[in-house]
Amino acid sequence: MDSDVRPRFVPSPCDIHPHTIPPLISVSQDEVWLPIVSCPADFSLDLFECAVEQLIHHPEYNSTLILRSETISQTFYSHDTDDSDIPSDLKSHRPTYSIQRKLLPRRPGRDAAIEQRCTLYAPIAGTHVGIPCMLVLSPLLPPGASLPYYHPTVRHLAFRFVPCTPPILRIEAVVLPDMPLDLNSRLYRTALALLETLHRYGWGTRTHYQKRVRHDCLIPKEAYQDLYLVMRERHKHFVSEWKESTDPLKHVFEDIGIATYLMLLWKQSFEQRSGDDNHTRVPDAPWKHWPRPPGGFLDLGCGNGLLTHILISEGYHGHGIDLRARTSWDHYPEPTRAALHVHAFDPTQYARGVTEGRHSVIPYLQSGAFLVGNHADELTPWLPLIATVEHASGYLSIPCCAWSFDERFARGSGTTFADSDSAAISDHDAFVDRLNLGGEGGRQSQYSMYRIWLAKLSQWTGWKVECDTLRIPSTRNWAIIGRERLVEDNQVYTERALDIVQNVVKRGTFKTRIPEGKAGHH
Template identity: 50%
Template sequence: MSTRPKFRETTCLDGQWIVPPLQLNNANIFKPILSCRAYFPIEFFQAAFLTLVNHPEYNSSLILRSDTVWDDDLTIHDAGSENSNNPRPSQRCMLKDHIATRSIRRKLLPRRPGRDGSLEQDCIIYRSKYDSHPTVGVLVPQIPHNHGLPYYHPSVSHLAFRYVHSDTHTDAPEETTQYLIIEVIPLDDSPIDISSRLYRTCLALLETIDRYSWGSANNYKKRVIHDVIIPRDEYQDLYLIMKERYKGLVDVWQESTDPCKHVFEDVGIATFLMLLWKKTYEYVDPECFDAERPWTLWPRPSEGFVDLGCGNGILTHILISEGFKGEGIDLRSRHSWSHYPENTRRHLHVQAFNPFELPPQLKPSIFIIGNHADELTPWVPVVSSILPASGYLSIPCCPWDFDSKYERGRGGAFKVPQFDSKSHEHQEFVESLGFGEAQGETSYSKYRVWLAYLSRACGWKLECEMLRIPSTRNWAIIGRSRDGEELSGREVAQNILSAVSERGMFTPRIPEGKSR
């Protein structure tokens, strides 16, 4: 892929317009705010605008996502003409000398519903009467009566993105004469000077659509893919509920670590697990039903879960509090443990992990969690195969091998399997893992590749997900079903256990406190 030209904006506030501004049929005239050179053909403009429509959260941390209310192709019934009776294109946004080709109504959902409300917005694509390609995209907020716009929306009644051709404003004929322009119709008394919030918002939007357009023209593909196993909307909706239920833990944090990171990270992991179990297991009769917690009726692992290296115990606490059966084990208790309710405390255990003599909490059909479990990480798929467990989730952090040595991606002392890092098969395998570093060249990436091969060798069908949690170590490997012959996978796991025993380098750590 060629290098994207540097983005350089030009203000239009001084009246130096590239082309005359857009105008509504009711005579309202847009005000041009900013422009930039467009280093891509016109046919890629619409794709970029639709990316912006479908993913407003890319450009604002205050927006969770958008849900589509409708999406009409207006070219099918010629609904984009000025005389159309179709009520869906906003009648407040019929552009002079333009024809609407597509009308989308989306609902913007805030990341913090307690502070900001949702907002419906029309997103309309136009082509000029003199051009066959779409060249304009307009956003029109549907402002509720007696209510203003939420904070995350700029103070405008219309905001337009425009692709234009011009033979002016260039001293180098060999350079592009194509431009992107942002134009607005501001609400009353909204400042538009270069220090205003509206100007800064327009600048960010202009750079974003320029980047999307250029990327579309140059076949850019995201290297990190989210929401492979659990749909984004399901996860986000449940996460907001769980975040509200457990945000109070931040105020009573007992550890020296960052409370926001640890609380909301484990809220995210708990959310993912609840939806993963719902999708994976069969219905199990709960002991009780709470109308405010519909997940009490959701499927879950029949024997519950074990959180290996549970640390501060938040993840175990959340899952148990929401009605899931499970245990957390760690080498030492944390200050947080004594502040949890009794129903959580009795499920937290000071216990050493010994693969040659498994803790009593590890039993067949259990679901194993390894959340940043350090030296326990490589043992998660192995023990899950030996038991066998009903499944596992592993979120690796620091690279450790089976001999508890910190290896920084060397690949571990036990190689499974011997793979050729330059082979086409290996490259395809690495790409399927879904993480962003260049084909597994970083030490952390190499460790994840090794863990993925290890999981597959132990007989698990490989699934990976980049979790939506506030951590740079958010790649997860999931085992939910067996791949191929189950006995051969268990045999590999047993051979690993035997090889580690013969080397005699692994020594179970001693619990730091009273076992319980």
């Protein structure tokens, strides 16, 4: 078999061969362990501990109802540990360490959180003495409480590595009374999914697998998830009130996610200005007092306007522009309607020195504003240039369709930046790897090539480039962010940006889009 190909997952219900390997035996007479499902182990015992650590720390990968887990405590056991301190011991096995964690639900209004003890055991005799070969998960329920829906209906659940010939992985459980165990039961299906996950993690550990996509590069996952849950509850009503023909489940939760990310990014990036807090303090809305861009925000290509609305309704100042008004615009509250504008951006005006008197090409762009481009299409490559020429406080771009300045982007097309004095750009591979841009090992798609080109453009125009993969329901969830200048007030970068504009004008192919629809109403 090719060593690079993960072996096929071949599970077997344990009632097919019930006497092949004896089940676990507990010290307690009340704990009867029942084998549920098994499969061949395609990795060695010494990798088992590393594989199950993924199960411990990332339960959300196996259930969409779980948000994440939080570690409460960790305990290590030695041979001379007092037996009274050892959790639910098993005959012929001894615990090596345990982690007490809390499982947080994705829908806290519907499901309760639960604490769980995760204990690793090793055999006390034989060839593999002292090597962890079993993980036992035990829910810790307060008196009178019941298991939440997302938790298996068991008192204990064990993941075993059985070092027979050939070795197998097996899941066993101490089940609750009258619990069905047939192949159609929920417990069996849950155990099957967990076993497949362990099988995959074991192979990933064996082959030193590393995720190609890295999330949470700039904003901690916990902070994002906690705020997102609050924002989702505050704005999920738009799903049932959607005025557009597009899918509300995608667009509503995507814009809630982007708004959440921006709020935390701005909190991290900007210092609170003294004397700038005009909001009445609201205990359940701390973001009303978080740092924010000094010139507000400008959402270029704002589309249905929901992202602009969410930010404005949460106390942020800004505007959204697009080529045409959407049906949704007239249904937002007055503060949002006043912030949405029909406007056709013409970047070629920069070539005529419009900004020398500090009159922006975009009438709604204030000094120190933060630019947002969410799937802004033709405007996408212009974001870092606008941010440089207009001295913006930063920008976030989530590219979708690949556009250069005056044509569709294609491999080998577009402005090049080979003369850059930046070592990060001249060392292409290091630049790509550092920013998690994708396209490693020659696997460069059109989209990854576009991401790399945009990142180089951003650094060429003077921005310290940062990238992240957003937790939003979109396959185009990669973001490039500029929030820090490489050199403050360096005229070189402004000249570079204006040179690009001059070259676009010389080519003569750029056409400014014409506002569509009833532009006069906005």
